[in-house]
Amino acid sequence: MEEKDFPGLYQASDAASMQAQKNYKNIIAYDLVSMIVASALAIYNYQDTEPKLWIYIISGVLLLVSFTLTLVIRIKKFEDIWYQGRALAESCKTLTWRFIICSESFEIDIEKEKVKEKFIARLREFSNEFKELNESLNAKTIVLPIITDKMWEIRNLNTLERKDFYIINRINDQKDWYATKAEFNKKKYNNWFLVIISSQLIAILSIGYLIKCPESNWNLVGFFTTISASALSWLQLKQHQELKQAYTTAAQELNFIQASFGKVNSDLDLAEFVLDSENAISREHTLWLAQKRT
Template structure:
């Protein structure tokens, strides 16, 4: 039985993924327009129509740049991810009876505290409200699966947490670390190739001065885009961070052998959730600097 997350998590998750896809796709389109315009301007045809076409390409790139600045998809992407991860970690704390959702005389008190936490997360991220409003979900905020897991014994909850949270997250971070490392190499190679071709064009111009079509500027622009894309996706930074987090999760998992009581399980879960949420918190903080 996989844990079903609150409705607010699903909405924030979908909103973040939607904003991410739009931002990245439009960024690529913007770069392609600039590269196309630069390539067309290398060897202009002596006609007004061609010059107008080149101008239209650059106008489209300018318009898209303004559109991206106004819509702020990147900010919605990061904030939506932060909200989703905050809700996810709180959901696991609730389901594991970890602080601040330990056992109480009435489960209704705990449910009220969890709902208050969701309201607090929403109030803290009011600017995301309009974008989240485009992605509706009418399911429960406290799901039946959350209560079913919460009703398990200490040993059963520990086993469930190790399987569906610890091991799953460790695999996710390990896979993502390898992926980002591979992508860093690919895009670094692209930068080197584009710059090498640009240098080759400059040197070839010396040998063939009569040839007027040298796409040096286009190649430089392609290299610049590759560098910008690497900085946007933060492949190298994420690869290192994810690798360290995966190792930290492995260390935390070993501590589960000492977990026997409710208090020990609560401390164990909170330590693990702190490790999971740290990377997302730092990610959002880096975008605000």
Template structure:
């Protein structure tokens, strides 16, 4: 399955989520940048009192940005659009696998109508992100030719397609995310240790050489370290690595059971159970982001 094989609504929600995430994280970076700049400017107060005005302006801009983010809560669009995109994706797989509530019926048109109604229901349940999605309209089909092609396959071929293109790909995605988040966590921790260690060294040097430099950048270094710690807390690298690892193991357990599926009813139940596992992890992710 390529991204183009999913409904047009999925693309709108997915792109909106990516854009909202990027905007939110850049606002966080800007907030930290302003604070670091303010701490750096403060080093020259004694030599250039006029910099007090610059300092006041920077702190004022940082405060205004804080108020804006507190009121607008731009991260909500990120979470909401991602939840909508994942709901559409799991519904798409249920449709293609003829899983409940899109099981096989004599008239395929009735299933298509049910899927369209299902999409509308998902969109209505996420009405708070309508504005974000409306800014990225897509002209593709809501039921793509690929979806109907896969749905028309015999049980054995659909089962194999689901195993390789859904379960294995999903498991590999979680494994990659575990490694990435752990690597980033260790990298940022090492950076914090380096910065705070530098501040300690500067303090020790200053205690012995009081007549040394006129400017000691210990305070900006501590602000940089605080920003790095804040970034770790926002990204939740370690927490996500643990959660993704557990999900990858759960998917591995699910994968071992697919070979025992021999009928349409068993496959429908299996797909629904698998999709609930995928959705459960994402629901928990949204809840963690909202905490």
């Protein structure tokens, strides 16, 4: 399943969430960099008045930029759009997989028009639940088909074909994504933790230098303390360690669920298998959302 094969509501909410996430993280990054550069300007204690004046002016501009970016975050509410968009997109995606594989509420023996009505009704419920997102959704995307031709094509396959399609395109794809993201977040966590420790160590050494040479015009303490604090803030924002654990747990649970793959021989078995799998994926997303809101 490609992005274009999912309902327009999914595509619009997914795009809105990713854009809001990008904007939010970029503004936070610019904010932190502005403060780091401002602290870097205070490393050397100039004796002449003119250099000091320029340092003060530049530092003031950078701090004003940082203050403005903080206000932008508050006003634009990128974080809320990110979370709500992700929640809506994941809800639509799970519902779509249940529909095309004929799982709970969308069983194969339900008439086409009735199953279509059920699916549309559920999407309408999701849309109403997240109606605050409407102003952030792309109008041209939102009006794309609710049930695409690809969705009907997969739904009309026989039991074995639907089972194989689900394993390959949902379970395996999701497991690989979780595993890749888990290792990525582990690596990023270690890298940023190294930055924090290194900055704190250099700040301590700088204090030792100033104790030994109190007459020095060089002071690196504030600069590396700011780097350490900024790196810690970024680490808390990204939550690499928490995400690594959540993705690893989700991948492992999906692997256990897939172990029962051979027992799926009927539409009823497949419906239960899909329900268990989608519940496992939903739990990971629910955990992610809860961590982001704490």
